Amino acid sequence: MNIQAVADRARVSTATVSRTINGSNKVAPKTAERVRRAIEALGYYPNTNARALGSGRSRIYGLIISDITNPFFPELVKSFEDMAVRNGYEVIVANTGYSPERTEVCVQRMLERKVDGVAVMTSEMGSHLIDRFHRGQIPMVFLDTGDPANGISNVLVDYAAGVDDAVEHITSLGHTHIAFIGGPMDLASARTRRQALLASLKRKGVSVNKSLIEVGNHRIDGGRAAMDRLLTLEERPTAVIASNDLTAIGAIGSLHRHNLRVPEDVSVVGF
Amino acid sequence: MNIQAVADRARVSTATVSRTINGSNKVAPKTAERVRRAIEALGYYPNTNARALGSGRSRIYGLIISDITNPFFPELVKSFEDMAVRNGYEVIVANTGYSPERTEVCVQRMLERKVDGVAVMTSEMGSHLIDRFHRGQIPMVFLDTGDPANGISNVLVDYAAGVDDAVEHITSLGHTHIAFIGGPMDLASARTRRQALLASLKRKGVSVNKSLIEVGNHRIDGGRAAMDRLLTLEERPTAVIASNDLTAIGAIGSLHRHNLRVPEDVSVVGF
DNA sequence: GTGAGGATTGTAACCGATTACAACACGAAC
DNA sequence: GTTCGTGTTGTAATCGGTTACAATCCTCAC
Numbered sequence: 001m002n003i004q005a006v007a008d009r010a011r012v013s014t015a016t017v018s019r020t021i022n023g024s025n026k027v028a029p030k031t032a033e034r035v036r037r038a039i040e041a042l043g044y045y046p047n048t049n050a051r052a053l054g055s056g057r058s059r060i061y062g063l064i065i066s067d068i069t070n071p072f073f074p075e076l077v078k079s080f081e082d083m084a085v086r087n088g089y090e091v092i093v094a095n096t097g098y099s100p101e102r103t104e105v106c107v108q109r110m111l112e113r114k115v116d117g118v119a120v121m122t123s124e125m126g127s128h129l130i131d132r133f134h135r136g137q138i139p140m141v142f143l144d145t146g147d148p149a150n151g152i153s154n155v156l157v158d159y160a161a162g163v164d165d166a167v168e169h170i171t172s173l174g175h176t177h178i179a180f181i182g183g184p185m186d187l188a189s190a191r192t193r194r195q196a197l198l199a200s201l202k203r204k205g206v207s208v209n210k211s212l213i214e215v216g217n218h219r220i221d222g223g224r225a226a227m228d229r230l231l232t233l234e235e236r237p238t239a240v241i242a243s244n245d246l247t248a249i250g251a252i253g254s255l256h257r258h259n260l261r262v263p264e265d266v267s268v269v270g271f
Numbered sequence: 272m273n274i275q276a277v278a279d280r281a282r283v284s285t286a287t288v289s290r291t292i293n294g295s296n297k298v299a300p301k302t303a304e305r306v307r308r309a310i311e312a313l314g315y316y317p318n319t320n321a322r323a324l325g326s327g328r329s330r331i332y333g334l335i336i337s338d339i340t341n342p343f344f345p346e347l348v349k350s351f352e353d354m355a356v357r358n359g360y361e362v363i364v365a366n367t368g369y370s371p372e373r374t375e376v377c378v379q380r381m382l383e384r385k386v387d388g389v390a391v392m393t394s395e396m397g398s399h400l401i402d403r404f405h406r407g408q409i410p411m412v413f414l415d416t417g418d419p420a421n422g423i424s425n426v427l428v429d430y431a432a433g434v435d436d437a438v439e440h441i442t443s444l445g446h447t448h449i450a451f452i453g454g455p456m457d458l459a460s461a462r463t464r465r466q467a468l469l470a471s472l473k474r475k476g477v478s479v480n481k482s483l484i485e486v487g488n489h490r491i492d493g494g495r496a497a498m499d500r501l502l503t504l505e506e507r508p509t510a511v512i513a514s515n516d517l518t519a520i521g522a523i524g525s526l527h528r529h530n531l532r533v534p535e536d537v538s539v540v541g542f
Numbered sequence: 543g544t545g546a547g548g549a550t551t552g553t554a555a556c557c558g559a560t561t562a563c564a565a566c567a568c569g570a571a572c
Numbered sequence: 573g574t575t576c577g578t579g580t581t582g583t584a585a586t587c588g589g590t591t592a593c594a595a596t597c598c599t600c601a602c
Contacts, residue, residue: 002558013582018560028580048383049329050558052320053587068345078339078366085365085376090384092361095349105356112319113361273588284552289590299550321588324557 001044010038021046052114060090062110062118064103064125067095071245073121076143080119089116096122104129111136119143123187144189159189159271163196163241166269170239171204173267179212179237181226181247190218193243193271212237216247223250231258239267272315281309292317323385331361333381333389335374335396338366342516344392347414351390360387367393375400382407390414394458415460430460430542434467434512437540441510442475444538450483450508452497452518461489464514464542483508487518494521502529509537516541 007014012031019027020035027035038044052058061084065073081091092113094106103124110118111132118133121143133140134151141153148154170178180197183190194213201208214230216222223242227250230237242248248270252262262268278285283302290298291306298306309315323329332355336344352362363384365377374395381389382403389404392414404411405422412424419425441449451468454461465484472479485501487493494513498521501508513519519541523533533539 004558014559015561015583016581019581022560026580031580045379045383047324047385047558049320049323049385050587051560053318053324053589054558054560056560056587058320068339068349071342071345074339074342074345077364081364081366085380090363090380093348093352093364094356095352108316109356109361112316114318114320275588285589286553286591287551290551293590297550302550318588321557322590324559325588325590327557327590 001042003044003046006035006038006042006044009042010035056114057116058114059088060092060113060115062106062113062115063091063093064106064110064118064120064122065093065095066098066122066124068093076121096124098122098124100124100126107132110138117141121145123189157189159192160196160200162271163193164200166241166271167197167200167204167206170241170267170269171206173239175239175267176206177209177212177235177237177239178206179214179230179240181214181216181223181230181240181242181251183216183218183243183247185215187218190243197241209235216243216250218244218246220246220250220253223247224254225250227251227254231255231260237266240269242268242270245270272313274315274317277306277309277313277315280313281306327385328387329385330359331363331384331386333377333384333386334362334364335377335381335389335391335393336364336366337369337393337395339364347392367395369393369395371395371397378403381409388412392416394460428460430463431467431471433542434464435471437512437542438468438471438475438477441512441538441540442477444510446510446538447477448480448483448506448508448510449477450485450501450511452485452487452494452501452511452513452522454487454489454514454518456486458489461514468512480506487514487521489515489517491517491521491524494518495525496521498522498525502526502531507537511537511539513539513541 003014003017007017010017010031012035016027016031017035017039020032021039048059061080063077063080065077068074068077077091077093084091092110092115094109096103096106103122103126107129115138117139119141123145125142125146130140130149130152139153140151141155143155144157146152146154167178178201180194182194185191198208211233212230214226216226223246226247227240230240231254240248240251242251248268252268255262255266255268260266274285274288278288281288281302283306287298287302288306291303292310319330332351334348334351336348339345339348348362348364355362363381363386365380367374367377374393374397378400386409388410390412394416396413396417401411401420401423410424411422412426414426415428417423417425438449449472451465453465456462469479482504483501485497487497494517497518498511501511502525511519511522513522519539523539526533526537526539531537
């Protein structure tokens with residue numbers, strides 16, 4: 001079952017079938033109709049591999065993320081895939097597992113599959129890997145990571161605005177003892193969030209007590225440990241802003257263990 | 272940059288390069304070494320689309336799931352992908368969104384990409400869709416769904432054993448007022464869990480109060496609503512077994528709202 | 543030296559599409 | 573009746589591999 005069979009049945013050449021399928025306007029309406037009927041009758045569908053080889057377009061997008069089990073990603077993956085499928089594309093998702101070696105493997109896979117474009121949402125993407133995409137003429141989009149550079153698009157999160165919203169919310173509730181549990185300091189986006197928070201608090205005129213600034217690891221256990229430490233303080237915080245949701249979940253877990261209610265006793269905001 | 276370039280540089284034919292890459296044992300060690308050096312020097316990597324077309328094997332597996340944002344799936348997707356990549360395969364994930372129409376689209380995508388096999392973990396896979404995979408000679412594995420049939424493999428969850436463990440745990444804590452929040456009754460696996468639970472309780476000699484058997488929807492809101500209803504009962508349960516984790520999360524949320532502690536006041540088990 | 547037979551390598555067809563280019567049909571203008 | 577141009581269709585090369593089959597090379601026994 002291939003394009004030849006359709007061509008034979010419709011009494012045209014394979015070129016005409018191909019043009020009909022791909023919506024080229026160089027096909028007479030009557031002919032196109034005949035081809036469509038043949039396709040219907042035979043239950044034909046094109047072989048994507050052959051299409052990719054012939055046209056040089058794989059109609060596959062790559063999506064490189066850190067780890068699908070981080071609850072931040074599934075929503076993203078779903079939306080990305082939805083949009084891709086709606087435009088006739090397929091998506092290959094690759095998890096780097098936060099490891100540079102595995103990231104290298106991910107990149108290689110994308111190159112071999114000749115993806116038509118790649119979206120990257122992980123910080124393990126070194127410049128030598130970016131170069132390889134460049135050499136393969138593959139367009140890249142960085143999501144929330146990476147520096148703007150030639151030929152690269154960046155979709156960035158407005159951390160300042162987000163943190164401002166969180167601070168606004170917390171201060172409007174009357175809190176003055178506000179703690180922050182940040183992410184790992186080697187993560188650019190974590191540093192950004194931290195700086196944005198300090199700036200925001202300063203603007204609000206909230207005095208910033210260094211001991212209320214904790215460091216987590218963007219995982220649940222880090223949030224729990226950080227909250228545990230905060231609860232040993234003389235002056236406990238009445239509100240906590242966490243650098244990401246897993247950290248917030250960890251913090252809430254710690255609070256529950258210490259028999260504190262959220263939000264009655266302590267307010268928690270996750271970014 | 273193609274196989275011809277490598278062949279020229281290594282002074283062999285493209286056939287020999289292909290055989291070297293694919294690990295055919297019909298290549299002399301000395302020749303293979305020369306080919307490998309040429310590949311290295313040129314930074315060559317094969318075009319997967321051409322490989323797929325020539326060999327008839329796409330080296331892609333399909334994975335059809337309901338919805339990646341259901342926290343049950345990411346772990347599965349990750350393991351599946353890990354294993355696939357380790358064997359030189361790629362994975363295309365498709366979400367049916369619980370909709371039969373979208374499931375049809377998913378199946379079509381898999382067929383067009385000529386996947387070498389497909390794993391299905393969704394209950395929307397009607398028999399006419401299964402037939403299409405059969406016609407395409409594509410091996411299928413059903414995970415936790417589907418009936419055993421010719422040419423289909425099923426990986427099933429031992430619900431009875433799992434429910435037994437839950438009941439054993441709960442009864443060993445001394446609970447006797449045990450509630451169950453099941454899944455939607457039109458879901459085979461939900462019915463199975465429910466029956467297994469009733470059987471298990473009976474075996475343990477725990478009397479089963481019909482009013483303690485609630486129906487959820489396998490989402491958080493359903494668990495919450497069911498727990499709300501259970502808390503209006505004269506004799507409240509002291510323990511709850513939920514048909515899946517989202518249901519359990521909803522139940523816990525409801526308990527917190529009613530100022531009940533988990534597990535101090537009420538024990539909750541999610542399946 | 544010769545022939546057998548296994549190991550290695552090359553030749554070329556093939557996978558199923560896309561697409562540049564050529565060819566043709568047809569109507570209008572002269 | 574030519575010629576031209578536009579619209580439609582066909583021919584055949586091409587994409588980059590895989591692989592059946594043919595050809596060649598060695599090695600070794602006799």
